[in-house]
Amino acid sequence: METKQLATLVVVEHDNQSLSVDTLKAFNATSKITDDGATLPVSALLIGHQCSAVLDALKRVQGVSQIIVIDAAEYQHPLAENLSALIAEVGKAYSHILAPASTFGKNLLPRVAALLDVGQLSDVVAIESLDTVIRPIYAGNALARVRSNDAIKIMTARSSAFDLVAMSDSPVVENVITLETTIVAEHSEFISQQKVKSSRPELPAASVVVSGGRGLGSKENFALVEQLADKLGGAIGASRAAVDAGFVSNDLQVGQTGKIVAPQLYIAIGISGAIQHLAGMKDSKVIVAINSDPDAPIFQVADYGLVGDLFEIMPELLEKV
Incomplete structure (x- = not known):
């Protein structure tokens, strides 16, 4: 497969109103893709419907040389089945295709890689x-150095590993191309979306995350986590065990099979620290653990650890905060 240009295409994640934080970090990752020290030209691929607000934000992203816009009713609700075919069509002209390693990116890029008959760097x-x-x-117990010989390198960038891209106060990207290409999904359709609405910050964007585990014992006791998060202006997370027990919804799960976070402060309450959970939060700047078991694995990665009964500690902590 021949590529037409040595350049990077970033697939933009958004809700037709605002850019996702994960995408802003993916843009930062592109600055590391260099040829003889020079960063490759970066194009942003914006696919959606009535997404002018997202386009306005994209124009302020530093380092972007071109924005490709496909605005059509077919893309009001993103479906991987037709989006992947469209991305593959546009992306075949690029040497690198990149998206955040969020649910959005994980759903799309493997399909794009298959359509282009290349591997993926996840x-x-x-x-x-x-x-x-x-x-x-x-x-996350080991890091692998991987080299791809494919003509097109397709990769998802882990958001916790990259900082937010710099944005200007005014538009800096002048090259905007509008395409009329639309691909209709023949075998799937959008029915509905169930999304938890909260005044708390989103997990990937929060500077403080308070997570609860099986040690809380019940859904009612999980209110202790919520109260502390609200006092600290943070987001709520949970371990796989807490999610499986029905304490909270699975979109709050932190870990290998949940969300990967790296906030300034991560507080783990009643979480033992299974390796799958540690994989999702061990890059946090400061980790605080509260657990009754002094041998819990969570203490091996914690900067501050408090051994004791969380039902005695939490009310006192909430009072002092």
Whole structure:
């Protein structure tokens, strides 16, 4: 497969109103894709419907040389089945295609890779050269250096490994191309979306995350986590065990099979620290753990640990905060 240009295409995640934080971090990752020290030209692919607000934000992203806009009613609700075919069509002209390693990116890019008959570099945490990246394996216990010989490098960037891209106060991207290409999904259709609405910050964007585990014992006791998060202006997270027990919905799960976060402060309450959970939060700047078991694995990664009964500690902590 021949590529037409040495350049990067970033698939933009959005809700037709605003850019996702994960996408802003993916843009930062593109600055590491260099050829003889020079960053490759970066194009942003915006697919949606009535998404002018997102376009306005994209124009302020530093480092973007071109924005490709496809605005059509068919893309009001993103479906991987037709989006992937469209991305593959546009992306075949690029040497690198990149998206955040969010649910959005994980749903789309493997399909794009299959359509282009290339492999995928998943959950990339560092980019060393045009063809070599670093990605975690074994639930983050080891890092693998992976080289791709494919003509098109398709990768998802782990958001916790990259900072937010710099944005200007005024538009800096002048090259905007509008395409009329639309591909209708023949075998799937959008029915409905169930999304938890909360005044709390989203997990990937929060600077403070308070997570609860099985140690809380019940859905009612999980209110202790919510109260602390509200006092600290933070987001709520949970371990797989807490989600499986029905304490909270699965969109709050932090870990290998949930969301990967790296806030300034991560507080783990009643979480033992299974390796799958640690994989989702161990890059946090400061980790605080509260657990009754002094041998709990969570204490091995915690900066501050408090051993004791959380039902005695939490009311006192809430009072003092």
